[in-house]
């Protein structure tokens with residue numbers, strides 16, 4: 001490939017996949033505000049503005065220094081008018097009045113609360129809001145609301161699930177899952193992915209990829225989840241694989257993939273978690289409901305699945321955007337397709353995928369974009 005022009009060496013890329021973003025965020029005061037605005041755009045299904053706020057947020061997270069004046073934004077990519085105005089407000093007043101008033105907005109508050117429930121998406125949240133509901137108590141007391149099985153479980157365990165999972169709990173869940181998987185297929189592997197693989201201290205769930213060295217052996221595992229120790233499985237829903245052979249990935253930056261997976265809620269006993277705070281142990285309840293995602297991956301697609309499930313969401317989005325616009329390649333959680341050469345590019349490791357894309361390797365803990 002062409003050498004990088006000297007004048008561009010220090011420039012920050014507009015793509016998150018060409019930046020190293022650790023959890024050491026020097027601009028949290030700005031990114032917290034911008035993330036709330038981005039989230040509100042998602043609630044309003046305003047994709048354009050969502051992208052504007054999300055991209056500015058991501059650039060600020062990657063900076064090794066704190067922004068302390070508007071002139072410091074000069075030369076940074078993705079700093080459009082809307083995010084600039086918010087940054088300016090915060091530089092002047094220490095906070096953004098736009099964000100402050102949004103945080104008091106009825107619809108924002110209700111949508112945030114309702115979508116935090118497992119099984120509740122934007123459509124349901126909006127319906128509940130339009131029916132006049134504002135709190136979970138109101139929703140739960142409602143006479144004629146119909147809930148899906150998933151929503152019933154989400155409401156039943158909402159306190160535990162919204163309290164976040166910590167690393168020790170994620171580790172304890174990992175041991176339970178590994179024991180179960182190895183009983184089904186002794187040489188299957190279980191890999192922790194998602195936010196915990198990026199080094200996060202807490203998460204809203206725990207994500208695992210499961211694969212086998214011999215193709216096909218992984219297929220029956222999920223249908224044995226009911227054999228998990230009695231009482232451990234509070235809820236599960238198996239999504240069957242919709243895989244099509246030699247399917248060229250679409251240009252949409254769609255995160256949903258075609259793997260067989262299981263969304264579940266596990267009952268984690270506190271005694272299995274190391275260093276549980278003493279005050280938690282003397283509470284009457286000695287367990288916690290934890291959201292777990294299991295993804296079954298055929299070995300040839302493992303590297304793509306691992307890259308896709310490691311996130312962050314914005315990092316993934318920009319990887320696909322970079323592939324499409326800069327390389328004429330389509331990337332998804334299964335494959336990479338080179339449109340110029342009309343070939344599928346295979347990879348055994350994430351490093352090989354970055355190499356196919358002509359990108360420097362970015363470690364998982366540098367993908368917190």
Ligand code: TTP
Nearest residue numbers: 194195203204205255256257308309311312313
């Ligand atoms: P999440 O578990 O939603 O997010 P996270 O682990 O980064 O953060 P949190 O602490 O909130 O759990 O998803 C993990 C990654 O998997 C994310 O980048 C999106 C991706 N993903 C897919 O690729 N396909 C899917 O079907 C789903 C549900 C997620």
Ligand code: MN
Nearest residue numbers: 194195205207
């Ligand atoms: Mn996760």
Ligand code: MN
Nearest residue numbers: 195203204205
């Ligand atoms: Mn999430």
Ligand code: MN
Nearest residue numbers: 194205207293
């Ligand atoms: Mn998940």
